[in-house]
Amino acid sequence: MKKNKISKNWLRKRKKDKFFIQSKIQGFRSRSAFKLIEMNKEFKFLNSNLSLLDLGASPGGWSQVSRKEIKHGKILAVDIKPMEKIEGVGFIQGDINNSEVSKKILNYFNNKVDIVISDMAANTSGNKELDSFRTGELCLQAMEVAKKILRNEGVFLSKIFMGSIFKEIDKNAKKHFKKVVKYKPLSSKKESKEIYIFCKGILKV
Ligand SMILES: C[S@@+](CC[C@H](N)C(=O)[O-])C[C@H]1O[C@@H](n2cnc3c(N)ncnc32)[C@H](O)[C@@H]1O
Numbered sequence: 001m002k003k004n005k006i007s008k009n010w011l012r013k014r015k016k017d018k019f020f021i022q023s024k025i026q027g028f029r030s031r032s033a034f035k036l037i038e039m040n041k042e043f044k045f046l047n048s049n050l051s052l053l054d055l056g057a058s059p060g061g062w063s064q065v066s067r068k069e070i071k072h073g074k075i076l077a078v079d080i081k082p083m084e085k086i087e088g089v090g091f092i093q094g095d096i097n098n099s100e101v102s103k104k105i106l107n108y109f110n111n112k113v114d115i116v117i118s119d120m121a122a123n124t125s126g127n128k129e130l131d132s133f134r135t136g137e138l139c140l141q142a143m144e145v146a147k148k149i150l151r152n153e154g155v156f157l158s159k160i161f162m163g164s165i166f167k168e169i170d171k172n173a174k175k176h177f178k179k180v181v182k183y184k185p186l187s188s189k190k191e192s193k194e195i196y197i198f199c200k201g202i203l204k205v
Helices: 003-016 019-024 031-041 062-071 099-109 128-149 167-176
Strands: 052-055 076-081 091-095 113-119 151-159 177-183 194-202
Touching: 003 019, 003 113, 019 031, 031 062, 031 151, 031 194, 052 062, 052 128, 062 076, 076 099, 091 099, 099 128, 113 128, 113 167, 128 151, 128 167, 128 194, 151 167, 167 177
Parallel strands: 052 076, 052 113, 076 091, 113 151
Antiparallel strands: 151 194, 177 194
């Protein structure tokens, strides 16, 4: 199928998608917002006074949901892409692997953090196996950030795609966290290999 025919089909499907429609009605910047809402219902981890780091935050759906749930705690969003301002959410534009960005994150909180969430995804190349591998690498990089910055009982939640790198992510997560659960929200498209990994409590290794 030609590229513009694929994108026309994609746009047509998206217009009918109930989560896309709801995101417009409820003022969320992305349909992904519903994935976080669902995972919070399941794991109940977004509470009023906590601090949260949102990696790969743009356009901002997860940060909007976090701000609603975390009424008083500090929230910082990071993304390579720009993000329109959300009241009460700090923003750093940059790559999470850049050391200057890491320093800015540490300075912003000036303390350990309660929650690190990552919805980071690599740009799609058309090669599904390569894309899932790259997004898996981003999950491992987010896990490194989480291990450094999280409080002992902190939560790390990240997107992954089922694929060749999945076993490595699972092994790493089980080595470093007390609780590790894989979860596929209903709002995550069935045909997508996307799932999420929820980790809680740092293990001292
Ligand atoms: C699926 S979108 C996130 C959607 C967001 N959770 C929301 O609800 O609006 C994935 C984002 O990851 C970002 N990203 C990918 N690699 C990154 C990196 N190395 N550092 C920071 N952001 C990255 C992309 O720029 C993209 O905006």
